[in-house]
Amino acid sequence: MIIWWKQHGTKVLGSLLGLFGLIETLSPGDITSFLTSLFGDRGPGIAVSVLGWLTFIRGFINQRNLRALVSGGTAAPSGEAWKTGDVVTRDPALPPTPPAQKGFTRLTMLALLAPLAFLVGCAWLGLQSVKSLDEGLAEANVQVTAAAQATHQAYTTHQITESAAQSVDTILHQAIPLLDAARAAEQAGDTAGAQRNLVLVQSLLAGLQTYLTPKGGTTP
């Protein structure tokens, strides 16, 4: 089993990453939901990190094998300790071992895996939609609530000026009609219209978030 893993481990890990990337590209959200159901909210991140790291480690080990091949030695059996510049020849008296993967094979595989891993990473970082429109609308409403509550608290405890609080209030009053319109459009079956309004609200909230970012502890 160990020998099999040493020979085929990179293929298995790479295939899993590739499969994730393919499913996520063809059907955005499915693989993320699947991993979330298995491992919780951090599942997708943990899975991609573990797979990516193991693949990287195996590729890194292979680089040392490749250097030895280029310098005139032979490839070491997978897992054998190497030092930079080592030239290793095998003792012919030893029993034969399964052939190790050749360096260029793994390098080619890693080159092919890179864009697939990139796709999975982009999906995990939120470049695709993992929420339904309804959930996105609910989330935007909740963000408006949080902003209003926090601004009220900051204003009443004199942490921000009246003009700053009123600026936030103005932005929130712009967001609310858009949110209501988006929900009405969604209920009427106009998904595209609802999505457009939601994007507008998210832009407003993103601007608000930038405004709320501390700037050296000063009060605007």
Add this chain to the structure above:
Amino acid sequence: MNILAALGYLSSALANASQLSAVIAAAQAQGRTKLTPEEWQPILANRDAAIATLDADFTTTGPKP
């Protein structure tokens, strides 16, 4: 805005997001991607109440920093 105000925002956002997360998880457990009117009602009510509270701060009787 100073750092205490920003932290207040983050804290409030986290508390509200936790409540929403529970609602969404319950809906997903039932195989739904849409929230019911009963699930929407507290979300909208909380939002309107928070906005009304903030609006009241700027009336003549509201606090002045």
